[in-house]
Amino acid sequence: MTLGDTRYTRCFRIGVVPVRIDSTDRGVIEQYTSLYRSRLVDDAGERAVRVSIRRPPRPLWHRRRYDVIVGERVQFEPARRAEVLPYVEWAINWEVPRALPEYLQLHASSMQVDGAGVIFPGESGSGKSTLTAGLLARGWKYLCDEFALIHAETLELHPFPRAICIKKPSLPIVARLGLSAHRNQHHIKGGKGLVGFIDPLALGPDGVGEACPIRFVIFPKYVAGAMPTLEAISRAEAAFDLHRVCFNLFSCRAVGLDVIAGMIRGAACYRLVAGALRATCDLVERVVRGAA
Amino acid sequence: MSDSAGRVNEQAGPCGTDPPALEKARVRGYTDPCHPSGLRHRDDVTLHELDGEALIYDPATADTHRLNETAYFIWRLCDGLHNELHIAAALCNAYEVAPDEAAAHVGGLLVALGQRRLLAHRPEAGATHAGATP
Numbered sequence: 028m029t030l031g032d033t034r035y036t037r038c039f040r041i042g043v044v045p046v047r048i049d050s051t052d053r054g055v056i057e058q059y060t061s062l063y064r065s066r067l068v069d070d071a072g073e074r075a076v077r078v079s080i081r082r083p084p085r086p087l088w089h090r091r092r093y094d095v096i097v098g099e100r101v102q103f104e105p106a107r108r109a110e111v112l113p114y115v116e117w118a119i120n121w122e123v124p125r126a127l128p129e130y131l132q133l134h135a136s137s138m139q140v141d142g143a144g145v146i147f148p149g150e151s152g153s154g155k156s157t158l159t160a161g162l163l164a165r166g167w168k169y170l171c172d173e174f175a176l177i178h179a180e181t182l183e184l185h186p187f188p189r190a191i192c193i194k195k196p197s198l199p200i201v202a203r204l205g206l207s208a209h210r211n212q213h214h215i216k217g218g219k220g221l222v223g224f225i226d227p228l229a230l231g232p233d234g235v236g237e238a239c240p241i242r243f244v245i246f247p248k249y250v251a252g253a254m255p256t257l258e259a260i261s262r263a264e265a266a267f268d269l270h271r272v273c274f275n276l277f278s279c280r281a282v283g284l285d286v287i288a289g290m291i292r293g294a295a296c297y298r299l300v301a302g303a304l305r306a307t308c309d310l311v312e313r314v315v316r317g318a319a
Numbered sequence: 320m321s322d323s324a325g326r327v328n329e330q331a332g333p334c335g336t337d338p339p340a341l342e343k344a345r346v347r348g349y350t351d352p353c354h355p356s357g358l359r360h361r362d363d364v365t366l367h368e369l370d371g372e373a374l375i376y377d378p379a380t381a382d383t384h385r386l387n388e389t390a391y392f393i394w395r396l397c398d399g400l401h402n403e404l405h406i407a408a409a410l411c412n413a414y415e416v417a418p419d420e421a422a423a424h425v426g427g428l429l430v431a432l433g434q435r436r437l438l439a440h441r442p443e444a445g446a447t448h449a450g451a452t453p
Contacts, residue, residue: 261372261387262372263369263370263374263385266385267374267385270374282376284374284376284383285365285367288374
């Protein structure tokens with residue numbers, strides 16, 4: 028065996044998601060491990076999401092320097108080290124529905140407060156992650172900034188506490204709340220540009236929540252300078268919009284719409300116009316904690 | 320026939336529709352309100368009722384549709400026992416809307432349901448049925 032053949036492997040358990048990462052590039056592995064050190068486990072098990080990062084022997088002028096591989100397929104080909112971590116996260120996200128088909132995966136950040144699950148469904152740019160960071164700083168428990176994992180049988184919301192991905196312009200805002208980008212590093216994430224990753228446990232070991240019933244479904248839409256407002260909507264309207272942000276409506280072990288309809292019967296549903304973070308968090312807290 | 324508040328006169332005719340309107344409907348080809356071959360929605364879809372509204376999943380197209388309260392009200396009456404006129408009359412009664420408004424609403428929704436292939440049976444305009452005189 029030559030030095031070039033050395034493969035580094037690390038296993039993690041990020042909430043309910045077991046992850047196994049290996050790479051021939053030690054720097055890449057260390058980068059990921061430093062972010063998820065508290066989730067290191069000896070063995071991720073057979074059902075783990077498996078991601079490999081390779082640095083194939085390509086000529087220096089070649090633009091693609093890394094391969095991010097899921098299964099046997101190259102999913103992403105980042106050009107720079109600063110792009111690798113976001114693509115690894117992306118690859119893991121894509122694999123979760125296949126590895127854990129018992130969960131319905133919605134594009135929504137998810138939090139827990141006073142035992143109640145709250146999900147914030149929305150497309151990229153709707154302000155999910157920043158709102159999540161703001162609520163985390165107020166003592167809410169973090170479940171995930173990008174996904175709501177709903178167990179198809181229990182209809183409970185489960186944690187997948189990946190690092191919170193915040194766009195560079197929003198980093199100073201969450202830094203004022205005591206949440207700094209891990210190692211103050213910036214990464215390059217596709218169309219989002221520069222981002223920083225925030226460890227949800229940065230504020231304390233109790234920052235991550237547990238499985239819980241969903242009691243609130245709040246669709247955020249960030250509008251710069253807007254006065255935050257919350258408007259109640261019907262459960263049918265919310266369920267319809269939720270099915271449109273579901274990643275595995277047809278590949279989940281149960282019928283996706285059945286899960287959404289079952290889950291939403293116990294939830295109050297709102298549309299949120301999000302403005303300044305503090306005022307938005309005030310409003311959401313008032314409604315959620317008031318109702319609870 | 321309806322009163323000033325838009326309520327259908329229950330004594331006006333069979334199933335609450337007035338005879339001239341019923342005759343007009345016959346000419347247009349719709350079934351008698353009491354005839355069991357009226358409008359019928361598909362039964363092979365999955366329906367979830369949520370607080371008086373509904374989500375419908377169509378396995379044939381993998382599309383999901385949302386019906387608001389009045390749309391779901393109309394959907395439920397598309398049971399093979401009612402026609403468009405009768406459903407409009409029922410809508411008048413239930414929601415206290417003017418007959419013209421109810422008819423337009425029902426007509427619009429039926430067109431939408433038809434376009435989405437969610438109706439199993441809708442008598443075609445110009446068609447006749449047993450016992451009807453064109």
